[in-house]
Amino acid sequence: MKSKTHWLLIVLTSYLLIFGVWSLIFTLNLDMSRSKENKFSQDFWIVIDVFCTISLGVGISILYFLKRIIVDDNSIKIKFFFRNKRFEYKNDEILGFAQHFSYGRYKNVESFHFKTFDNKTYMFSDSEFSNYVEISSFIAQKTKQLEISKFHNLPIFLLILLVSGFVCTTIIYTTLYLF
Structure with missing residues (x-):
């Protein structure tokens, strides 16, 4: 997917x-x-x-944060477009995930964060991907819930x-x- x-x-x-x-x-x-x-x-x-x-x-x-995520039964692939970086993780290399909700005046935003074995945290939201629900639920089925801060991208931003x-x-x- x-x-x-x-x-x-x-x-x-x-x-x-x-x-x-x-x-x-x-x-x-x-x-x-x-x-x-x-x-x-x-x-x-x-x-x-x-x-x-x-x-x-x-x-x-x-x-900078624009990416494409490809998930299948065995792995997750992440490709950053403008950084020319690609990462591939097997399902057992994903440590866990967290979902965060931000409530706004006009729109509520849901974000999905997952952490990998090399201590990298990736995030995507429903504003970023139109098929957010399918991808987040697919990743959530493959791993466990974990406490991850929603501000991990803040220093780079x-x-x-x-x-x-x-x-x-x-x-x-x-x-x-x-x-």
């Missing part, structure tokens, strides 16, 4: 990346065309920087957000003050 990437995830990622790059380029061109007396305030550039950082950081994070913030801030402020 193969995982099917949810169509909304592809649309959201494309929108975030295009919006982040477009707003960065548009605002830089906007400031270049203005005269020195008619410059925008510092607050305007901070808001643009935050928008670019969030949209690019979240878009790049989605691409924060690092990506920090790097995108540094890049956006550097581009905006070097353009403003050096050119």
Whole structure:
């Protein structure tokens, strides 16, 4: 059984990346065309920087964690698209799984985490895969329940957000003050 990437995830990622790059380029061109007396305030550039950082950081994070999971009776295969990494585990190499529920105002999200013998934890959610229920129940039948934190991807996400913030801030402020 193969995982099917949810169509909304592809649309959201494309929108975030295009919006982040477009707003960065548009605002830089906007400031270049203005005269020195008619410059925008510092607050305007901070808001643009935050928008670019969030949209690019979240878009790049989605691409970083984007994967395909293939499960069969004997093994689980995980392929990360943009990291060019593939992992294959036999059923006895999966230590356990955990399911977490996040309740939101508009949508409740269910996530499935499983840990392998090499101490790696993989996560996927119902927002990521359209056949989430089939894949999570198939893996859950093959292993036991285990206590796994739902924040195991947080350090990598924060690092990506920090790097995108540094890049956006550097581009905006070097353009403003050096050119």
